[in-house]
Amino acid sequence: MRPPARLRRPGRAARPSRAEQPPRAGRPRRRGLSGTLPATLRGRLALLALVTTVLWVALLTAAFNVALHEILRRQADDLLRTRAAAVAATVDIRADGTIAVREPGDDGALDSGIWIYRGGHVVERPAAPEPLQRGADALAGKGTRFADTSTPRSTRLYAMPLSSGGVQVATVVAAASLEPYLLTARSALAGSLGLALLLVGGVYLVTRMVIGRALRPVSTMSDQASRWSRYGAAQRFGAREARPTELAALAANLDQLLDRQAAVLRHEQQLTAELSHELRNPLARITAETDWLTARPRTADQSRSSHRAIAAAATQMAQICRTLLSEARQPSAAAAGRCAALDVARAVADRSRAEHPEAPPVTASGEPVDVGVTPELLERVLAPLLDNARRYAARAITLECVRLPDGARVFVADDGPGVPAEHAEAVFEAGRRFGSEADAHDGAGLGLPLARRLARAAGGDITLVPAPRGARFQVTLPPG
Known part of the structure; x- marks a missing residue:
């Protein structure tokens, strides 16, 4: 039969179980072993040294x-x-089995704690407490033996047999107090424990000091690297002969990390500048078409033409962003694809004539050849070259495709003032412009570096080759 259920008092809530109760305020929860370790590396190393020393x-x-x-x-x-x-x-043992004890002149030292037995009968015994007497009696006639007694004090007994004709006749039992030896052992134990405590404490303090001094350069280098990376400074640790091998390796790794971080920052800045540079022309066209539409009422045909121009510029902007961002994320994969180089060159030339009717005309010619890049990427390579040619050309700009056994070449030439031979590589540096008209336009000097970087990412290259007149750029492309 079940016991009756206990009735709860009205108005009194049931007490939650122990598992449901929230932890009391002020009572820290138990943590695992890892939570008891020191937070600093110096503390952990000192603790490890302390445990090892202990x-x-x-x-x-x-x-x-x-x-x-x-x-x-x-x-x-x-x-x-x-x-x-x-x-x-x-002790003399006679022929009849009896023993005789010769008394020496000074036998005080021998009589203290000495028993002599013939068989099991005592011949001589000293004045000793009863427990010690029983211990000595127990050793008589039993060969060579050692025994210890603790009453009334620690004493050690030794039984030495005396034999005649191979038969034990008598026994000499000697006793010695162990108190002096125990006192020596206790003193040595106390001294060794005290010395051990002093040694452990000293080792711990010295270890913390030594580890702190050893890790101080690491903390300094870490703080310096944090400041340099925060502000993008160009300082580096470099190689120093006085630096230990481990710190030299750490400094080299930190320098590499700072270099990579600086390279990433420069790449982001370069990508931002290139995007703004490439999007400048489509944005300008959209702005011009919008201003033209809002200046005064237009016919339906004019409005449709402007809308088509705005849509084409927006599409071009999207294509530029897609191409540059794809190349920035995966430079090695940006070159995957195939296109007809001459068709792309003609399309770029047609668009240039339509967008810049006042500029010198652009003509495209050459041999049909397939190259191993996407049409969008090839357009982005040729566009900065045409933009540069339009700034300096006097009467004509030419695009020429040439087939090669290992790919193709596209030449972009103009009949402008050209580039001095000593500046053939400098024109591909960001922000560099040359020629008498260098300051007459609003270019940022980013087009040619962008074109070369895109060409190299596709497995090709861009170089400035000699020409009778003007500038002639050679675009090398991989085979399709």
């Missing part, structure tokens, strides 16, 4: 005291053997 010192202390105890025991045994042998030299 284990090693404890082992040495235990080994020292065990060895000392063994040495003291052997000394006590040697003393007992010596005394028993001295007494045995005074």
